[in-house]
Amino acid sequence: MTKDLTELEIIQGVKQKDPEVEAYFYRTNKRKCVQYAVKNFFWKTANGNTVKCGIEDAEELYNDACVLFVQNIWRERIVQLEAKISTYLITSMRYAWLNKARANKKESAKPEIAGTPAGENKESLRSNVRKAINLLDPKCREMMTYRYILGWEDYEDIAQATGKGNGNVIRNLLSRCRKRFREHYVQTVNVSGI
Amino acid sequence: MRLSEEDIIKLEAMWQGALDSTERAALEKQLQEDAAFHEAAEEWKLIVSEGFLPPQEELEEQEEIKKRMQAYAQEAEIDSVAEAERPFRIRRLYIGLAAAAVLLLLLWLGPLGRVLGPSSPADNFFAHLPRDNANLSDPGDAGKQAYDRQTYKRAYTALLQDVASGGDSLNLIYASVAAIGSGQAEKAIPILESLVDANNWRLYQSEISWYLALAYVYEEQNGQAISLLEKMVDTGGEYSAEAQALLATMKK
Numbered sequence: 001m002t003k004d005l006t007e008l009e010i011i012q013g014v015k016q017k018d019p020e021v022e023a024y025f026y027r028t029n030k031r032k033c034v035q036y037a038v039k040n041f042f043w044k045t046a047n048g049n050t051v052k053c054g055i056e057d058a059e060e061l062y063n064d065a066c067v068l069f070v071q072n073i074w075r076e077r078i079v080q081l082e083a084k085i086s087t088y089l090i091t092s093m094r095y096a097w098l099n100k101a102r103a104n105k106k107e108s109a110k111p112e113i114a115g116t117p118a119g120e121n122k123e124s125l126r127s128n129v130r131k132a133i134n135l136l137d138p139k140c141r142e143m144m145t146y147r148y149i150l151g152w153e154d155y156e157d158i159a160q161a162t163g164k165g166n167g168n169v170i171r172n173l174l175s176r177c178r179k180r181f182r183e184h185y186v187q188t189v190n191v192s193g194i
Numbered sequence: 195m196r197l198s199e200e201d202i203i204k205l206e207a208m209w210q211g212a213l214d215s216t217e218r219a220a221l222e223k224q225l226q227e228d229a230a231f232h233e234a235a236e237e238w239k240l241i242v243s244e245g246f247l248p249p250q251e252e253l254e255e256q257e258e259i260k261k262r263m264q265a266y267a268q269e270a271e272i273d274s275v276a277e278a279e280r281p282f283r284i285r286r287l288y289i290g291l292a293a294a295a296v297l298l299l300l301l302w303l304g305p306l307g308r309v310l311g312p313s314s315p316a317d318n319f320f321a322h323l324p325r326d327n328a329n330l331s332d333p334g335d336a337g338k339q340a341y342d343r344q345t346y347k348r349a350y351t352a353l354l355q356d357v358a359s360g361g362d363s364l365n366l367i368y369a370s371v372a373a374i375g376s377g378q379a380e381k382a383i384p385i386l387e388s389l390v391d392a393n394n395w396r397l398y399q400s401e402i403s404w405y406l407a408l409a410y411v412y413e414e415q416n417g418q419a420i421s422l423l424e425k426m427v428d429t430g431g432e433y434s435a436e437a438q439a440l441l442a443t444m445k446k
Contacts, residue, residue, distance in 0.1 A: 026266040035397050067259045122244055129245035148246040175199045
């Protein structure tokens, strides 16, 4: 692809499953995102050592962020992107890195106690959650995607990506969406309540 | 029992480690004392930690997308190798054309250059390096703004101050470009030399080598410049055509 594409053209091309646009999207953002992660991502271990994000880690985070971006566009869970695509990818990579750090800390501390379900039950749980998400309107589907599928914790990050006001607006919107999601979920699985 | 939105916000903050110790203690007490609340909280935790992960169907789709992404990465690597191994005849044509263009420019600018002051072969090769993460920067940052406007003298000082105060060290490259652009190539040399072959800067080695070579040429450290430029030509990659053309200019 010789011509430069706008962000909107990229999103439309990805949505239409155009392989050339998908390749362009992947290649044009890679260097910036990987370099950013290598320079800025790190965590401190319990004994005070710093674990930096290496280039291989950064490339893996980048690939995973791209996969989720493409899938969420295809499945219409992200309908509008106000931030630059690279900013969106870097934010996704940052949260994935944060979760990796948390998982690492948990491993080195103590195993999580719990009622984690077996494989079959997990699949059923995930399938029911997806059903409940799909019943939401596009705006709420997008909110739940950012908060729970992508794991973005800071409302300001979501506000920046979606262009919906500020963190407080997102907090209120997410609260309404989560209520609707819970209603759909309870109906789907027929449980007493969550 | 049905959790309130407030309960959920507090519980999630606690699981993320973002709740202060007083609130955390109160919530833990409630979880211990209220069995129904505890059960509903565990149910929500399970949904948050497991339920939003992709079901099998989506996992398979993700695997397919991932394979394509990996193929794009490999194709990009092959392209860069192919670029480096492009038949010499074609490269020679490009290099010849670039050298001819440079020669014409030199002839045209020659008399003017002599009027304005001594020129360097690097003059015709120096170009602004756009910042990679411009969209991520704070719009109020004076150094970056000065750099983007190509107000190099101001940008050089401000960018170095920014790095010294813990800012993005990527700005070292842009500070070096600003030093060269403001006629202070000697200041760019020690900065860029410290970045050559550094592992953290692997993705920027082409830019680092190219601007270091330009700085050497400006400072008339021709031996070091030629050695670096020849290395760039041999390894191919970005700036190899420019390196070849600059070498040709220097030899003339």
